[in-house]
Amino acid sequence: MIEKHLDIKTAEGAMNTFVVHPEEGGPHPVVLFYMDAPGKREELHDMARRLASVGYYVVLPNLYYRRSRDYWLKERTEAAMAVMFEHMKSLTNAMVVEDTRAMLDFVDAQPEARKDRIGAVGYCMSGPFVMAVAAQLPTRIHAIASIHGANMVTDRPDSPHLYAPYIKCESYFACAETDKWAPPAHIAALEKAMKDAGMNYRIEWYPGAEHGFVFPLRAGIYHQPSAERHWERLFTLFDRNLRA
Secondary structure (H helix, E strand, C coil), rough: CEEEEEEEEEEEEEEEEEEEECCCCCCCCEEEEEEECCCHHHHHHHHHHHHCCCCCEEEEECCCCCCCCCCCCCCHHHHHHHHHHHHHHHCCCHHHHHHHHHHHHHHHCCCCCCEEEEEEEEEHHHHHHHHHHHHHCCCCCEEEEECCCCCCCCCCCCHHHHHHHCCCCCEEEEEEEECCCEEEEEEHHHHHHHHHCCCCCEEEEEEEEECCCCCCCCCCCCCHHHHHHHHHHHHHHHHHHHHC
């Protein structure tokens, strides 16, 4: 495996990014990996490596680069969580779409990457981001997955469910049974919007799982059966849409 820590130039600075891909057999389909609120960290690097190990060129940016190059949540105290939420609230869908344009410019210049086959996965706070990216860049994004995505239906004009008419790619949504950030009523509203728009989507509920269930280091929350199911779903989603 080839790993790189590098900066991607954006309109607002240098976005420090982890890139990992197989050493041989390229060029490889691309997966854009959008972090959760606790930030870019080794736990996510390991998850990116797992995606890369089955044949993908994975790009994991630090979405907080405008505020910090090295922030990640080190302890789940009230004070530390308050800092995390401030970072999270600093991001908008529009900002991440512009960052994604820079990521695509980077990918387009890499001989190991297939610029014609690109998928995206977002965790928690990034569930809305992958919907925004797919809606705004429909010719570039060929599959998306939102894993226990947060705030998927809001009263804001950029609420993720409002993007449904503009999303053309296959989309997968993994929903934890217990999740205050994505209650059943919100998921029902999201599904109605996607169904009305004729989207190619799948919503899957994960019984016994809580928000954050995929992360191995999330003590008391990590749910291995659900985490492994999510990997199976990601692999099959991307295999269907990125291997042609």
